[in-house]
Amino acid sequence: MEKSVLGIFAHPDDAEILCAGTLSLLRKAGWSVHIATVAMGDKGTATHTRDDIIRIRNAEAIKAATEIGATYHCLDIDDVYVLYNRESINKATALVRKVRPGIVFTMSPTDYMLDHEISSQIAQTACFAAGIKNMEVDEEVYEYIPSLYYCDPIEGTDRFGNLILPSVYVDISDEIEMKAKMLACHESQQSWLKSHHDSEYIQAMRRFSEQRGKDINKAYAEGFRQHLGHGYPHDNILKEILGDLVVTM
Numbered sequence: 001m002e003k004s005v006l007g008i009f010a011h012p013d014d015a016e017i018l019c020a021g022t023l024s025l026l027r028k029a030g031w032s033v034h035i036a037t038v039a040m041g042d043k044g045t046a047t048h049t050r051d052d053i054i055r056i057r058n059a060e061a062i063k064a065a066t067e068i069g070a071t072y073h074c075l076d077i078d079d080v081y082v083l084y085n086r087e088s089i090n091k092a093t094a095l096v097r098k099v100r101p102g103i104v105f106t107m108s109p110t111d112y113m114l115d116h117e118i119s120s121q122i123a124q125t126a127c128f129a130a131g132i133k134n135m136e137v138d139e140e141v142y143e144y145i146p147s148l149y150y151c152d153p154i155e156g157t158d159r160f161g162n163l164i165l166p167s168v169y170v171d172i173s174d175e176i177e178m179k180a181k182m183l184a185c186h187e188s189q190q191s192w193l194k195s196h197h198d199s200e201y202i203q204a205m206r207r208f209s210e211q212r213g214k215d216i217n218k219a220y221a222e223g224f225r226q227h228l229g230h231g232y233p234h235d236n237i238l239k240e241i242l243g244d245l246v247v248t249m
């Protein structure tokens with residue numbers, strides 16, 4: 001296991017909305033940070049051509065990652081067509097083998113849209129499959145199952161509006177401005193989200209981080225649930241690294 005952390009998200013900007021504060025803290029703690037998206041963000045526009053928006057969003061994701069010295073990877077799947085299939089599983093498994101992370105973050109298994117939920121499943125399998133010799137993947141086998149954490153769903157609810165409560169909170173009060181700066185790199189999304197479903201991007205992120213902060217009497221926080229199923233590490237490595245900044249419920 002190396003001191004590297006890999007986030008496997010659905011779209012460019014999901015990392016910045018849900019996890020960037022914690023990634024920034026891990027970077028400061030000496031971990032190398034890798035931000036990946038399963039999809040390219042090719043549907044996130046009402047004006048650009050597909051090729052243009054792919055190029056724009058790739059540049060935005062790289063710019064955001066660079067703010068904390070992170071590396072951006074894309075599995076090059078189309079938005080809305082994120083499928084749990086051979087192609088996506090093999091690509092994600094190859095990435096886990098390449099990065100060899102000690103920690104993986106991914107989307108909530110239950111969320112408002114299927115791209116998020118399927119990306120979560122793909123990441124879960126990739127963590128396990130990276131150590132399986134006969135996978136259809138060229139990269140060297142990685143015989144370590146990383147600690148896997150699921151981020152909050154968008155707005156903290158499942159598809160029925162039920163609250164999903166985190167079991168692990170990270171105090172990101174000192175990182176909120178960095179988080180906002182990273183999210184602001186996704187310039188193309190601010191106008192598109194406003195026109196498509198009237199979402200004010202950065203304010204919404206601040207509000208939700210503030211809400212999570214209130215849960216633990218801090219200014220801002222991010223919430224996670226750890227994968228504690230068979231075979232995955234059960235110790236809370238985030239607590240070991242970040243100490244008092246991590247509050248468990």
Ligand SMILES: [Zn+2]
Pocket residue numbers: 010011014116
């Ligand atoms: Zn998304």
